Amino acid sequence: MKVIVDRTKCDNHGQCTFAAPTVFRLDERGILQYEENVDESLRDEVEEASDVCPAQAIRISD
Amino acid sequence: MTTELDVPYLDIADPGFAMHSQAVRDARARSWYAKTNYGYAILRHEYVSTLLKDPRLRQGSAKWPEHNGVHSGLFYDWWTKCLLVLEGEDHHRIRRLLNPAFSLKHLEPYLPRFEALADELIDDFLPNGQVEFVNEFAQPYATRVLCILLGIPESEWPTIARLASTIGLALGVTLQQDLAEVEAAIAELYVYAEDLIRDRQVNPGPDLISRLVEANRNGDSLSDDELRNALCLLIFGGMDTTRNQLGLGVMSFLQHPEQWELLAAHPELAPAAVEEVMRTNPTTTWVTRETVVDFDYEELHIDAGTTVHFFTQVSGTDPQAYPNPEIDITAERVGHYGFGGGMHHCLGHFVARADMAIALRALSSKMTNLRINGVDEWMPDSGNTGPVLLPLAFDRR
């Protein structure tokens, strides 16, 4: 599946990194970095990341 | 580039200090930061946005009890284990387990009950044409929303409101003096929380506490003590804030009646109304961080252990980020920091955003021509603010 973060909405709060730490991480300046192509087995984690994102910036496209 | 001599100084301990003042606006126009009695204040949106989430800073409230001479006891133990002050994996682990229960999809079933509550409270005072907004609407509404969410009988709201406000005293500079009262309130709230947890362990339902009891990630779950501490934090962090923010919101609209009429005519703008109120008139006037290491930022050298206040109203009305900063519920805006930002971003923001939108929509649909009706009374502008008394008169719509 494909993960899409809308950078105009994302404000680097990092809540997604708690939900799916192998997909999302903050770099040393606190900026979000993430994997775009993610294994299907991580779908639940990424959906949780999308649910808890304060800016509602994360989308999954199959 | 600001040189050392140009750096403004703001006396934020002065009871007369006001965020909405020419002195603060002038400071922001001159410099992105100011010096204060307690470390630096960050004034501009761009700098708040980057520094607030910089990993070289951590929560600044952790040492609050120590700064006030409190080194042990019930309050100390609770505070130092609270999500709000934990850092690193200790924080992230608890936040990971709490976050999903506070997402929009789990909140939706509660929204009709929030709507019914708003209508019930408004219908009680509507025939009078006047209301003391804090005690007759904002406080019961904010507290009963939490009761609904946590599954506490709504009839017990006065006790919950009293306990939350008493624990709130812990944030004042008279902490030492109030300590016995604060600790008694925490002990009482613990009993509530422990009863709720025990009940949901035996009788799980579709409610938020059951969800937290059952929350589990890769075999990890919250211990009973962790859950109890979290429930107390929710009540402490969710009541006063929502009450104050609602009072500030109504005051903003009283001063901008054309915006209130716009909201009444376009109830779908209620979520935008909440954002605009929090941007221009936030209850949390600053969030506090502390630097972990020495570092250089722009022209500033910051030593480890320096306190940094992020000003929310001041950055929320920064003309560089908001060319026309006055409240406008139809405008497209970049985000504000009324709910903080980064790892400690407010856990309850979806709840607060939804319940305040419901309240503002209901109030604007039934009341017009709002005016002050007697003497209003306000908390100072330091850290958390809002009305103590807000007597209003209005016409029925």
Ligand code: HEM
């Ligand atoms: C208008 C209402 C509210 C406002 C203005 C508000 C504001 C804030 C702010 C500014 C922070 C960040 C503090 C910091 O970084 O130092 C915060 C954190 C928090 N808020 Fe809220 N809040 C509101 C409602 C709520 C509600 C309703 C709840 C619970 C149901 C809640 C629970 C929390 C918790 C648990 C934290 C700590 C999060 C962490 O440290 O990870 N808040 N809130």
Ligand code: SF4
């Ligand atoms: S939680 Fe949302 S806003 Fe925060 S870093 Fe992740 S995508 Fe960005």
